[in-house]
Amino acid sequence: MASSHRFSRIRDQPEASCKPRRTLTAARITAGMSAPQWGQVRMKPDLRSLEIFYWVAEFGSFRRAAARLNTSQPAVSQRIAALEADFGTPLIVRGPRKASLTPKGRELREFAERFLRLSDELAMAFAAPNSHSGVIRLGLAETLVHTWLPVFIERAHNLFPNVTLDIEVDVSSHMVPALVDGQVDLAFLIGPVQRPSILDFPLCSYPLAFVARPDLPLGPPDARGLIPREAIARTAVITFPTETMPYQTVRDLLGQGGDVRPRLYSNSSLSSIVRMTLDGIGVSVIPPAVIGPHLEKGELVLLKTDMELPRLSFVAAIQAGPDRALLEALARLAQEVAAEQDLR
Structure with missing residues (x-):
């Protein structure tokens, strides 16, 4: 700014x-x-x-x-x-x-x-907080829209009432070049961002899980109570876009051994992935943190498997320029909000 x-x-x-x-x-x-x-x-x-x-x-x-x-x-x-x-x-x-x-x-x-x-x-x-004014272009991973973004927006407005957030939701792989090119001022994305011109502030991490409707026909669990890899590979699996870490991890896990070729649906909209899962189209690989109400109501369940999924780690990232004080203040505010949500 x-x-x-x-x-x-x-x-x-x-x-x-x-x-x-x-x-x-x-x-x-x-x-x-x-x-x-x-x-x-x-x-x-x-x-x-x-x-x-x-x-x-x-x-x-x-x-x-x-x-x-x-x-x-x-x-x-x-x-x-x-x-x-x-x-x-x-x-x-x-x-x-x-x-x-x-x-x-x-x-x-x-x-x-x-x-x-x-x-x-x-x-x-x-300067008084209300003397800061202008527009901050915020790039955002959709996972955070469904978790603590509303709290952050309210806190940011209370702290800097004359600063406007221009929010664009996108996948992390698209936000990195936008941040480097100066098209985004502040980004909350999957990190770390390993660029010398970018500063990272760790925010939070969420586990991934296999999720499905309870009545999705996957067959019985094995003797350990786990859904076999082959059973998941035989159905449609819905997750993040092809260039993302979740998609590539699921592709590799389901492609290990066996004669069944996994059927993967990539989707850049997390809301759409949840909707497709609720409609029974297949199994999704998403953070359980974004579907809390659906889990509580029994509309969706977490599948137990022997496949280990990674966590999604998020950072706040800004350009390492000399005029970054306000952006750094917002990044640290995001850290506070994310930490408070983790304690709940």
Whole structure:
């Protein structure tokens, strides 16, 4: 989220006590300069321009910087051009595939990062919570929609009443590139996210289970009271999309030995998976935490098998940028909410 603090703009003006000749000479000198030289800056850059410059430098892309800052690419180009005009030197080399920094651009990047971090820390330390405003683009795994998301939204609104959450539900594998590209500010997803530019905050983990209607014809359990692998493989199995860990785990488990080829249905909508399971289409592999009411009513049951399923571990993830204080505060709030729900 961008800060709106600005540095003061200072322009050279003749003092009231200057003699006319000195004022005229200064005017002639100024008029004769086509552009200021480095070290002869006409004005101090505002924080927004430094922020835009930092993210262009970080991404090496005007397009990705525009997405990260929720602005247009022409606006980013105009800001960079204004900075270069103010400093009187090129800062960015615009290549066909990537923007790179000039020596002075690399020097300015260090200053910009320090300014942004200090401004961010100052705002979080001294500004009232209701002074923070804007839109946070939140990417979210659907599992959390069915668990503690409503509590988090209420807490976030109470803490930062003028901050709006723009929520997009998607699978974790899609959210990672969106986060890296700056299209999402904060993501609650299956982790860890092993990218050097991303910070992870552990949230919670949920076990997976084989789930079915109690009257689904799977045949009798074995002598240990377990549903055989072959019985599950003979029916339809519904779970998360093909690129996800649950799908790949179930595919491998059901494909081990035997002559029965498993029939897997991938689905990106957890609500749809639950509905298909309630309709008796097959066995689903989902977290029991999302179907508590259906289990209590006896509409669905957990199947006991000898196949071990992994847990889904979720993290809050943000860009490791200098202006992350508000995002980090929201990530830690999510940690608190998730921990409270685990204790229930």
